Amino acid sequence: MFPTVLAPLTRQRSYGNVPQPHAILYYQQRATKGGLLIAEATGVSDTAQGYKDTPGIWTHEQVEAWKPIVDGVHQKGGIFFCQIWHVGRVSNSTFQPNGQAPISSTDKPLKPQVRANGIDVATFAVPRRLETDEIPLVVNDFRVAARNAIEAGFDGVEIHGAHGYLIDQFLKDGVNDRTDKYGGSLENRCRFALEVTQAVVDEIGADKVGIRLSPFASYSEAPDSDPEALGMYMANALNEFGILYCHMVEPRMVKLGEKFETPYSLRPIRDAFRGTFIVAGGYGREDGNRAISTGYADLVAFGRVFLANPDLPRRFEVDAPLNKYNRDTFYIPDPVIGYLTTHFFRQMYKCSLFSNLLFRLCSNWLVYQ
Numbered sequence: 515m516f517p518t519v520l521a522p523l524t525r526q527r528s529y530g531n532v533p534q535p536h537a538i539l540y541y542q543q544r545a546t547k548g549g550l551l552i553a554e555a556t557g558v559s560d561t562a563q564g565y566k567d568t569p570g571i572w573t574h575e576q577v578e579a580w581k582p583i584v585d586g587v588h589q590k591g592g593i594f595f596c597q598i599w600h601v602g603r604v605s606n607s608t609f610q611p612n613g614q615a616p617i618s619s620t621d622k623p624l625k626p627q628v629r630a631n632g633i634d635v636a637t638f639a640v641p642r643r644l645e646t647d648e649i650p651l652v653v654n655d656f657r658v659a660a661r662n663a664i665e666a667g668f669d670g671v672e673i674h675g676a677h678g679y680l681i682d683q684f685l686k687d688g689v690n691d692r693t694d695k696y697g698g699s700l701e702n703r704c705r706f707a708l709e710v711t712q713a714v715v716d717e718i719g720a721d722k723v724g725i726r727l728s729p730f731a732s733y734s735e736a737p738d739s740d741p742e743a744l745g746m747y748m749a750n751a752l753n754e755f756g757i758l759y760c761h762m763v764e765p766r767m768v769k770l771g772e773k774f775e776t777p778y779s780l781r782p783i784r785d786a787f788r789g790t791f792i793v794a795g796g797y798g799r800e801d802g803n804r805a806i807s808t809g810y811a812d813l814v815a816f817g818r819v820f821l822a823n824p825d826l827p828r829r830f831e832v833d834a835p836l837n838k839y840n841r842d843t844f845y846i847p848d849p850v851i852g853y854l855t856t857h858f859f860r861q862m863y864k865c866s867l868f869s870n871l872l873f874r875l876c877s878n879w880l881v882y883q
Contacts, residue, residue, distance in 0.1 A: 557600065563605065598674060752789075
């Protein structure tokens with residue numbers, strides 16, 4: 515059976531940007547011996563946030579809160595990487611220190627839109643274009659976050675360079691309208707991403723570093739006119755650092771949560787990159803097996819289906835049926851429902867409020883063992 519990876523999945527249950535004890539059981543449920551788990555996107559600074567109750571790793575309190583969660587995964591024999599991110603302009607002033615404008619590669623605002631959770635309508639503030647001499651300060655935020663992740667016990671970090679967030683806002687010519695050394699040419703637009711990578715590698719070592727990229731996607735109004743060239747340039751440039759892996763989002767995932775027919779393939783990028791190559795984007799058991807057997811990828815990451823099936827690797831191994839995921843519970847703040855519940859406990863919850871209370875008590879007991 516092919517190796518499965520838990521994709522980084524925003525869950526919005528880290529109250530006040532501090533990871534919570536209920537995350538111990540959540541990640542332990544999905545940990546297997548030798549299996550790779552990538553933690554939910556974790557902010558590198560107080561300007562990095564754009565969603566309510568997402569975790570950070572820039573303060574001592576946050577680092578200490580991550581430690582028992584990481585220990586829980588290691589107790590199950592899992593390998594745990596922390597995805598470090600900055601949302602850039604995908605934010606508004608309510609998430610920013612002192613109500614300031616979000617920072618970005620540009621001052622072009624996002625249109626109001628439905629958030630990824632499909633529940634609330636997001637209104638984004640007009641971003642502030644970073645000055646050239648400010649960019650090294652943001653690079654340093656990623657470096658410090660990587661150091662903090664290792665202090666928390668993580669086995670490594672994944673740099674979030676995908677999905678229309680800050681690094682992607684520099685990479686994509688549909689967003690980046692700069693005229694300094696960080697804008698214009700493909701080389702200039704990739705400069706920020708590569709400086710972040712260099713800083714993180716220098717801090718914790720290339721063997722502990724991965725990066726996630728989505729050159730073909732246009733999430734949060736971040737398209738590129740030549741995604742193939744962008745993907746190839748980054749693959750070749752990343753080879754110079756010798757990082758552990760590149761985690762690439764499939765071209766068919768142009769829009770969040772939807773698969774589209776496309777003539778593009780990650781094969782040329784996979785062939786160019788010399789490290790471990792992870793693919794993600796609407797995979798199931800059969801096409802996951804095919805990706806590995808044909809050499810298209812070394813690992814396959816799963817997201818939504820892993821939420822509903824914490825024992826996904828075992829289910830794939832024996833070809834067992836899968837529980838269906840419920841989008842309505844992806845981003846609710848409840849620390850149990852849609853988070854720790856499995857199919858069995860969901861059925862218990864439907865039976866009575868008493869069973870829900872019982873499960874909460876059991877979950878709390880398990881968390882603190």
